[in-house]
Amino acid sequence: MNTIQKELIKATVPILKSNGNDLIAYFYQRMLKNNPELKNIFNMANQASGKQQNALTGAVLAYAENIENPSVLINVLKSIGNKHVSLNIAPEQYDIVGSHLIGSIKEVLGDLATVELIEAWTCAYQELAQIMIGLEAEMYQKASNKKGGWKGWRNFIISKIVEESDEIKSFYLKPEDNKDIADFYPGQYISVSTFIPELGHKQPRQYSLSSASNNEFYRISVKKEKGINSTPNGIVSNTLHNKKEGDSIEVSAPAxxxxxxxxxxxxxxxxxxxxxxxxxxxxxxxxxxxxxxxRTVWIHSCRNENVHAFKETIQELNDENTWLTSFVFYETLPESETNAIEGRVNLLEIKEEILIKDAKYYICGPALFIKVQYQSLVELGVNKENILYEEFGPQLLSLN
Structure with a gap:
């Protein structure tokens, strides 16, 4: 890109801030109408809620604001690349997305979309696409070369289902071909894809692996998402909860x-x-x-003991191991005796327990939960570089 094109991109930042969501919503409608096969890849629930549109708007805005030096976004791009690899995104799909994105800019901006502006955004998108394709090619290669690794989707059998709480079930997944499976780092996820009769097509979802890496199985623990008010039931989680032992689903390699x-x-x-x-x-x-x-300190929060997954396992680990200290917070305490603390997590109140020299801090939960805990840790003086967080669904938070 030349200097003039970069200035044109930066000049569109105010438009993206004020009308970016409308543009991206139009883009998704245009693309999924003309390329309905992509519905097998995109999370249609996040489409309906607007989360996916908000995430992409934020990403496009960040890229425009950093067009002079997009390398500052490398950690974000790696996170997106991991998600793409887990969904088996191919280079040719970047061409489809690019075509609809540029077409949407033309159609939504109308007279404001000058030839020069369209050329600048076409060039900017192509540069970004090449960065992503390069990153993802390395990830695909690494995953394929790993012992037990593979690229794309692979059939797994649900060998065992365990009820962990009133709303969470664990699914033990073994490869249908009985060959090796790839190891993974604790905290990583896999994507699963299954046919949704109500939609008439497949839907993928990412689920964190909930066990230590082993040679026999992957375990995911899935919450059955129930609709509240206008929010519908989680269509994939409900489908999975209706699965039986012996059923087959498609799985991508850990990422x-x-x-x-x-x-x-x-x-x-x-x-x-x-x-x-x-x-x-x-x-x-x-x-x-x-x-x-x-040495590990674990603070967990949930509504009540009925929805507290792995409760007995964690208690046993806490009782039997000096390296682990755990705290549990319930919004509603049970009538029976419990070690749980009533209310929501307040890290400021247990700072003596969690302020440990050189510790790494990991946060996972709903977006608001993550934001509150992150801000508390920063307030306590924890270096932001030592705080890592995982937001389920589209990445809307940018705290570091």
Missing amino acids: GVFYADPDSKTPLVLVSGGVGITPMMSMIETNKNSLQKN
Whole structure:
């Protein structure tokens, strides 16, 4: 891109800030109408809620604002690349997206979309697409070369289903071909894809792996999302909860940038809310199996004990291991005796327990939960570089 084109891109930042969501919403409608096969890839629930549009608007805006030096976005791009690889996104699909994005800019901006502006955005998109295609090619290669690794979708059998709470079930997945499976870092996720009769096509979802890496199976623990008011039931989670042992689903290789290094001796502070417990279970089980058994403090919050997954497992680990200290917060305490604390997590009140030298802090849960805990840690003086978080769904938070 030349200097003039970069200035044209930066000049569209105010338009993106004021009308970006309208543009992106139009883009998605245009693309999915003309390329309905992409409905197998895009999360249609996030389309309906507007979350996907908001996420892409934020990404396009960030790219426009940093057009002089897009390398500052490399960590964000790697996170997006991991998601794309888990969905088996191919280079030719970037051409489809680019065509509809540029077409949408022309049609939505009308007379404001000068030839020069369209050329600038075409060039900008092509440069971004090449960055992403290059990143993802490396990721595909690495995944394929790993022992037990593969590219794209692979059939797995649900070998066992365990009810972990009133709303969370664990699914143990074994490869249909009985061949090796790839190992993973604690905190990473897999994508699963299954046919949704109500939609007439497949839908993919990412689920954190909830066990330590092993040679036999992957475990995901899925919350059955129930609709509230105008929000519909989670269509994929409900479909999965209706699955039986022996059923088959498609699975992509483990991916993700949110994980704890199993070889590190750094202390861990885990802060989870609701189903955000799942990647933390992987971290805890991995630490249990390691030689160094890093000092770990785990703070978990949920509505009540009935929805608290892995409750007994965590209690046993806490009772039997000196390296683990756990705190549980329930919004509503049970009538029976419990060690849980009533209310929501307030890290400022337990700062003596969590302020550990050189610790890494991992947060996972709903977006508002993450934001509150992140701000509390910063207020307590924790270096932002030592705080990592995983937001389920489209990445809308940008806290670091």
